């Protein structure tokens with residue numbers, strides 16, 4: 032009945048099942064060919080950014096390009112166009128990002144309930160990195176990204192990617208830079224479903240509008 | 249595995265599905281579309297075959313040393329603040345999960361789609377304990393509201409069209425929570441909006457979630473869930489307690505290994521460069537996400553499968569469903585004919601191994617194939633499904649050694665009349681349809697190197713595909729009358 036007994040039983044079954052594996056074989060003895068590509072194709076850094084933008088757009092993220100000086104005005108414009116008033120932000124968001132926006136920023140804190148977050152119009156964050164080949168932004172709950180729930184409950188997510196440092200080419204490169212001990216969310220376009228006659232429909236539960244801002248220094 | 253008492257053997261159930269014209273039309277449309285898109289997504293990666301070889305090798309390394317990796321995984325998950333439980337079978341897994349939910353004092357849980365929990369019949373077990381489990385994938389929601397069973401790994405409601413879905417939402421949502429909006433139409437966007445509203449209320453108040461996982465990294469204790477809709481993120485992030493039920497074969501050794509599977513899985517399953525959302529978490533994180541994390545490691549026939557040197561490759565499966573979408577038999581028969589949560593070619597080799605050759609259903613499944621080899625061609629972890637099918641056919645026909653719940657046993661050959669009734673019918677069913685055969689042959693021409701080897705001795709008649717159509721004519725007519733002929 033108790034779980035400890037089952038632990039021993041399952042491990043014993045595994046060992047019996049593997050009677051054909053030579054006793055001296057260590058895990059690393061079983062060969063794994065890793066001759067697959069670390070990156071697909073060769074690109075200049077600018078081409079990599081263009082690929083990222085194209086792949087993001089292909090999965091219906093809205094992509095915008097600007098530089099650090101232009102970022103506050105761009106964010107202000109996007110939030111105004113959306114009609115956003117209450118905007119949740121992580122505690123570590125650079126304050127100048129929203130310096131031009133006419134909104135009520137609400138800094139994330141454990142005191143905010145799920146219902147509070149459900150009443151927010153938008154969320155603005157940075158990211159850990161972005162992957163060009165797949166059109167993915169990755170969040171790792173860093174100070175400019177906040178807890179996972181703030182990018183999940185609001186319906187509108189604005190995500191800032193700093194060029195060129197935060198862009199990698201490929202999935203293998205991304206994993207090398209990410210910390211497994213942090214909670215990670217990989218986002219490739221807004222939430223979607225194809226469950227109804229295989230028509231892709233944007234937005235079931237996550238933010239239905241994802242805007243990615245690619246920002247040059 | 250969930251016992252589905254009275255489940256008909258494959259040919260009977262398949263006959264029923266083929267009479268359902270809408271199901272066939274939906275399936276044909278769906279599998280055709282997914283096939284084309286997948287081919288395009290795969291063609292983007294010039295190193296696909298090398299990724300595939302690495303994926304198979306990593307899984308084989310893991311399986312050959314599964315005890316080592318499971319212990320490592322347990323250690324890492326525990327060190328990161330999680331609690332690990334071991335479940336030898338479905339009943340034990342259900343008991344563990346029920347106990348964990350009870351301990352929270354909650355009477356409802358939200359669920360992310362998970363084959364493992366379907367396999368063990370968790371929802372039913374929770375219901376018996378007075379706990380309501382809400383499925384939150386759109387397709388699973390449709391299936392649950394309609395009191396139905398899923399028909400495809402990835403698109404479980406592929407057998408429902410939009411008009412039916414609208415009717416199900418209108419009639420049934422109110423019984424489960426927030427009713428469908430007034431005047432709900434049948435545009436997919438409207439239906440998705442109705443599901444969003446219905447489920448959001450549940451996500452925001454949920455205290456306990458149950459999930460599966462696509463991968464578990466032994467080296468770090470990280471679990472990975474790959475999804476599209478965001479319901480996975482909701483379940484993994486908002487509740488206070490998260491319980492993940494995961495088959496022991498989902499383990500991969502290292503963090504780096506994910507680079508292989510996170511490239512292969514989305515392209516193989518949804519034909520995307522990357523699926524909309526992937527969540528990775530390691531134990532618990534202070535202030536972010538669930539405070540309590542339980543991992544239930546599930547055996548339930550997996551170690552029996554592992555004991556079979558030919559059959560064990562089925563445990564490499566990453567549940568992408570590519571093999572379903574290319575299978576001419578699946579396209580005609582539909583998912584329900586396979587009598588388990590695992591339909592299509594993978595179901596035909598996994599179900600008889602997980603459950604043993606327990607009934608005519610399991611005995612007939614290895615024969616539900618033309619052996620065309622298309623499933624092997626597309627499989628991202630290179631499972632040689634035809635090879636395992638032949639191996640299992642020989643076991644059914646000739647008997648032999650197998651492991652059942654950890655004990656080595658000798659399986660007796662199926663009785664002759666059983667073979668003729670259920671097994672040959674399945675094979676005849678697969679081979680008698682001109683369309684099925686034609687596509688099978690076309691694909692076979694491209695996969696010549698995969699042609700199944702013959703088995704020597706009396707098993708040969710049962711394992712050589714070209715000889716299978718030699719069914720006695722009377723028995724075939726009987727079967728015809730009982731299924732397709734008598735149905736309309």
Ligand code: SF4
Nearest residue numbers: 565566568569571627
């Ligand atoms: S057997 Fe291969 S193709 Fe089929 S679902 Fe599993 S991984 Fe995918």
